[in-house]
Amino acid sequence: MADRYLxxxxxxxxxxxxxxxxxxxxxxxxxxxxxxxxLGDGPSPHxxxxxxxxxxxxxxGDAGAHTKELTAVLAGAGLPVRTDSDGAEPGExxxxxxxxATGIRDVPGLRRVHECLHPVLRSVVPCGRIxxxxxxxxxxxxxxxxxxxxxxxxxxxLAKETGGGRTAQLVRLAPGATVADAESTLRFLLSxxxxxxxxxxxxxxxxxxxxxxxxxxxxxxERPLQGRTALVTGSARGIGESVAATLARDGAHVVCLDVPQxxxxxxxxxxxxxxxxxxxxxxxxxxxxxxxxxxPDGGLDVLVHNAGITRDRRLVNMKxxxxxxxxxxxxxxxxxxxDHLLAAGALRRGTGRVVATASIAGxxxxxxxxxxxxSKAGIIGLVRxxxxxxxxxxxxxxxxxxxxxxxxxxxxxxxxxxxEAGRRMNSxxxxxxxxxxxxxxxxxxxxxxxxxxGQVVRVCGQSLLGA
Numbered sequence: 001m002a003d004r005y006l007x008x009x010x011x012x013x014x015x016x017x018x019x020x021x022x023x024x025x026x027x028x029x030x031x032x033x034x035x036x037x038x039l040g041d042g043p044s045p046h047x048x049x050x051x052x053x054x055x056x057x058x059x060x061g062d063a064g065a066h067t068k069e070l071t072a073v074l075a076g077a078g079l080p081v082r083t084d085s086d087g088a089e090p091g092e093x094x095x096x097x098x099x100x101a102t103g104i105r106d107v108p109g110l111r112r113v114h115e116c117l118h119p120v121l122r123s124v125v126p127c128g129r130i131x132x133x134x135x136x137x138x139x140x141x142x143x144x145x146x147x148x149x150x151x152x153x154x155x156x157x158l159a160k161e162t163g164g165g166r167t168a169q170l171v172r173l174a175p176g177a178t179v180a181d182a183e184s185t186l187r188f189l190l191s192x193x194x195x196x197x198x199x200x201x202x203x204x205x206x207x208x209x210x211x212x213x214x215x216x217x218x219x220x221x222e223r224p225l226q227g228r229t230a231l232v233t234g235s236a237r238g239i240g241e242s243v244a245a246t247l248a249r250d251g252a253h254v255v256c257l258d259v260p261q262x263x264x265x266x267x268x269x270x271x272x273x274x275x276x277x278x279x280x281x282x283x284x285x286x287x288x289x290x291x292x293x294x295x296p297d298g299g300l301d302v303l304v305h306n307a308g309i310t311r312d313r314r315l316v317n318m319k320x321x322x323x324x325x326x327x328x329x330x331x332x333x334x335x336x337x338x339d340h341l342l343a344a345g346a347l348r349r350g351t352g353r354v355v356a357t358a359s360i361a362g363x364x365x366x367x368x369x370x371x372x373x374x375s376k377a378g379i380i381g382l383v384r385x386x387x388x389x390x391x392x393x394x395x396x397x398x399x400x401x402x403x404x405x406x407x408x409x410x411x412x413x414x415x416x417x418x419x420e421a422g423r424r425m426n427s428x429x430x431x432x433x434x435x436x437x438x439x440x441x442x443x444x445x446x447x448x449x450x451x452x453x454g455q456v457v458r459v460c461g462q463s464l465l466g467a
Contacts, residue, residue: 253296
């Protein structure tokens with residue numbers, strides 16, 4: 001459904017009225033396209049400004065290697081890179097600013113973050129990015145823990161201040177993790193693919209092959225899922241269809257699953273993507289076994305749990321069947337099929353990715369959605385518990401996306417005032433699109449994202465709900 005307010009506020013009369021009345025002024029977001037694949041608002045790309053307020057973590061030699069590695073990773077994002085040693089040119093604008101704050105251990109270090117960011121914030125172009133690279137708070141050093149945790153509050157607040165479609169994120173390196181482990185995450189956050197992701201804290205773990213002789217195969221960043229198989233539940237329409245299309249764009253052969261009642265739409269989607277249609281009720285007791293049987297030889301690389309329903313009522317008016325339907329589709333079927341496919345070895349070791357769909361309702365709750373919120377909070381519990389064991393026992397990562405207000409046929413049916421509140425109550429003052437969820441899913445599903453595990457990433461434009 002078209003957002004008429006977004007269109008109107010970007011006309012001359014709309015700009016005048018919103019300025020005078022202090023109304024929200026959403027900016028059309030720059031999303032990825034083949035014509036505009038990198039950040040920036042001009043014919044030539046603006047640079048990424050790489051700042052280092054204090055020496056990064058590690059010994060002096062390690063710190064130098066860390067800085068060089070980060071500069072190389074940033075260059076791989078497709079934008080020119082400038083560092084604080086280059087000196088800023090008068091009037092220069094930046095597509096992004098990346099601050100390496102991994103070495104900050106005390107309050108004076110936080111002052112250095114202010115000193116390096118304060119002069120350059122106005123240079124970030126509309127729909128630009130601000131990313132802070134941080135270290136996990138150290139339980140053995142409360143000064144370092146306080147300073148590193150302070151960065152989280154700083155970034156969440158900064159994301160709400162920047163406006164103009166800009167975003168701010170915190171990428172936190174766990175002990176043992178390197179900048180190389182964060183490459184897929186930094187590429188995603190420094191691209192138009194992350195347009196509706198803001199104010200997030202993403203932790204990067206140590207790469208599973210660290211300390212071994214195993215070599216990571218070269219990544220084709222244009223088609224990272226080439227030769228891989230992905231299954232997307234609920235893919236006949238809406239967000240699921242967009243997820244399937246995005247994974248296919250990235251090279252995957254997609255098995256499109258939905259209920260038999262949607263078989264005609266499912267066949268249309270699968271045919272358009274060169275994929276395979278699998279009409280199946282995901283709540284069937286044998287759904288996991290039937291999925292495993294339908295997979296091509298070699299098994300599955302990506303399992304996306306997208307199927308979901310709502311049956312909204314206040315709890316006092318909610319009959320048991322409405323409760324049971326939502327918990328069965330949204331949570332119980334996810335648990336059963338994931339358990340079966342892992343136990344059967346259907347998810348390939350090393351490349352296996354499970355991406356489930358949570359919701360900000362599962363984080364913040366919502367009136368009339370006790371059943372839905374319970375099911376989506378359950379997904380978050382599943383991810384946090386299963387992720388470390390799935391990685392250790394099966395070589396598979398488990399993550400979740402948590403969408404906010406996304407423009408779909410379902411939200412188009414929401415009453416006008418509730419729909420408008422959902423659109424405006426976030427840092428971008430607009431709803432997201434199905435492709436925003438799809439791009440985030442594709443990042444988590446990629447072969448280079450093996451160090452991203454157990455994360456729940458909100459795709460909500462930094463919604464005020466639960467923020």
